[in-house]
Amino acid sequence: MSKGHDANAAVSARPAKQQALKSSYVIKNWQIYSMIVPGLLFFVIFKYIPLAGSIIAFQNYTPFGGILGSKFVGLEHFVRLFSYPEFYRVLRNTLLISMYQLIFGFPAPLILALLLNEVRKVAMKRFMQTILYVPHFLSWVILGGMVMTLLSPDRGLVNHVLNSFGSDSVFFMQQPEYFRSIVVISGVWKEAGWGTIVYLAALTGVNPELYEAAEVDGAGKLRQVFSVTIPAIMPTIMVLLLLKIGHMLDLGFEQIYVLLNPLVRETGDILDTYIYEVGLLGGQYSYTTAIGLFKSVVGLILILGANAISKKTTGDSIY
Numbered sequence: 287m288s289k290g291h292d293a294n295a296a297v298s299a300r301p302a303k304q305q306a307l308k309s310s311y312v313i314k315n316w317q318i319y320s321m322i323v324p325g326l327l328f329f330v331i332f333k334y335i336p337l338a339g340s341i342i343a344f345q346n347y348t349p350f351g352g353i354l355g356s357k358f359v360g361l362e363h364f365v366r367l368f369s370y371p372e373f374y375r376v377l378r379n380t381l382l383i384s385m386y387q388l389i390f391g392f393p394a395p396l397i398l399a400l401l402l403n404e405v406r407k408v409a410m411k412r413f414m415q416t417i418l419y420v421p422h423f424l425s426w427v428i429l430g431g432m433v434m435t436l437l438s439p440d441r442g443l444v445n446h447v448l449n450s451f452g453s454d455s456v457f458f459m460q461q462p463e464y465f466r467s468i469v470v471i472s473g474v475w476k477e478a479g480w481g482t483i484v485y486l487a488a489l490t491g492v493n494p495e496l497y498e499a500a501e502v503d504g505a506g507k508l509r510q511v512f513s514v515t516i517p518a519i520m521p522t523i524m525v526l527l528l529l530k531i532g533h534m535l536d537l538g539f540e541q542i543y544v545l546l547n548p549l550v551r552e553t554g555d556i557l558d559t560y561i562y563e564v565g566l567l568g569g570q571y572s573y574t575t576a577i578g579l580f581k582s583v584v585g586l587i588l589i590l591g592a593n594a595i596s597k598k599t600t601g602d603s604i605y
Contacts, residue, residue: 339353339575340575340578340579341353342356342571342572342575343363343364343572343575343576343578343579344358344359344360344361344363344572345357345358345359345572346359346572347571347572347575349571356572359572363572363573363575363576364576364580366573366576367573367576367577367580372560373560373577375552375555376555376556376557376560377557379466379553379554379555379556380535380537380556380557381534381535382466383466383469383470383537383556384534384535384537386466386467386469386470387469387470387473387537388530388531388534390470390474391470391473391474391477391478392526392527392530394474394478394481395477395478395479395480395481395482395484395485396485396523398418398478398479398481398482398485399482399485399486399489400485400489400511400515402414402415402482402486403486403489403515404507415479415482417479418478418479418482419479419480419483420479421475421476421477421479422476422477422479422480424476425540426476426540426541426544427540427544429472429475429476429544430472430541430544430545433468433472433545434459434545437458437459437468439455439456439457439458440455442458444456444458459545459547459549459550460547460549460550461549461550462549462550462552462553462554463553465545465546465550465553465554466553466554468545469541469542469545469554472541472545473541476541481526484522484526485519485522485523488518488519488522489515489519491518491519492514492515492518492519493518496514496518497510497514500513500514520600520602521602524596524600524602524603525602525604527592527596528589528592528593528596528603528604529589529604531588531589531592532585532586532588532589532592533585534584534585534588535557535581535584535585536558536581536585537556537557537558538558539558539559539562542554542556542558542559543558543559543562546559557577557581560574560577561574561577561578565577589604593605
């Protein structure tokens with residue numbers, strides 16, 4: 287009986303001992319753990335505390351009354367949201383541009399990384415990486431001006447090439463049918479080079495012996511890419527894809543706002559620009575907060591669903 291009691295006491299004392307060891311380790315290495323404090327403060331101050339402002343979506347908020355003094359109206363703004371025809375046009379534009387970016391923009395950094403990985407001359411590789419990375423560091427104000435200049439019907443390079451082949455100048459920035467393509471292509475131009483960094487880092491972790499074995503089996507470069515490279519970096523691809531899906535409704539305000547004009551508003555107006563015009567310029571804070579809350583809920587549903595599908599089909603997921 288005493289032996290059993292001693293065994294139970296030893297088992298119960300083990301977690302307490304482990305907890306004491308963990309506490310002593312944290313205290314001993316407090317300098318290392320203190321390095322995460324700025325990151326934690328950033329998320330608490332700028333991400334979690336502002337969540338309390340979501341209550342505005344259920345109020346008739348006025349700046350003079352504040353959150354505590356504004357009238358509570360429940361789901362009134364959400365009813366208005368889904369009964370307003372203009373919202374569905376904006377939502378449709380947002381989803382279409384997001385899908386185009388996902389189909390054409392997401393593979394671009396991967397393809398660039400695979401191509402750069404095959405460049406053997408270090409100087410040439412670094413030069414190409416620099417050229418591809420530079421647009422990322424330019425603001426959309428600068429890059430948007432460059433896009434408009436390139437597509438200008440009078441002095442634009444694109445129309446100059448078309449004129450040299452006998453075609454008439456095309457007013458790209460004034461044609462609604464071209465706007466989505468311009469947004470996707472300019473987005474790839476700006477961000478694809480920067481996105482290759484993640485894939486190049488993942489490619490450095492691929493075991494060279496796998497390529498040697500594939501080469502012995504007679505696999506060419508293209509076969510090695512599909513049989514060795516892509517399967518090896520598939521976890522990285524899936525994580526980035528899931529994060530991209532989670533931001534389907536967050537296209538980015540700057541790019542669209544810089545390129546948008548009244549002639550292409552029918553196909554180019556998205557949720558972010560709609561929130562800016564109706565909420566900030568129109569003063570309808572509660573209504574646009576409801577739109578923002580709707581975006582967050584849809585993004586959460588998309589990332590949870592895509593994560594579950596990815597985990598079941600490929601075994602790779604965010605968590």
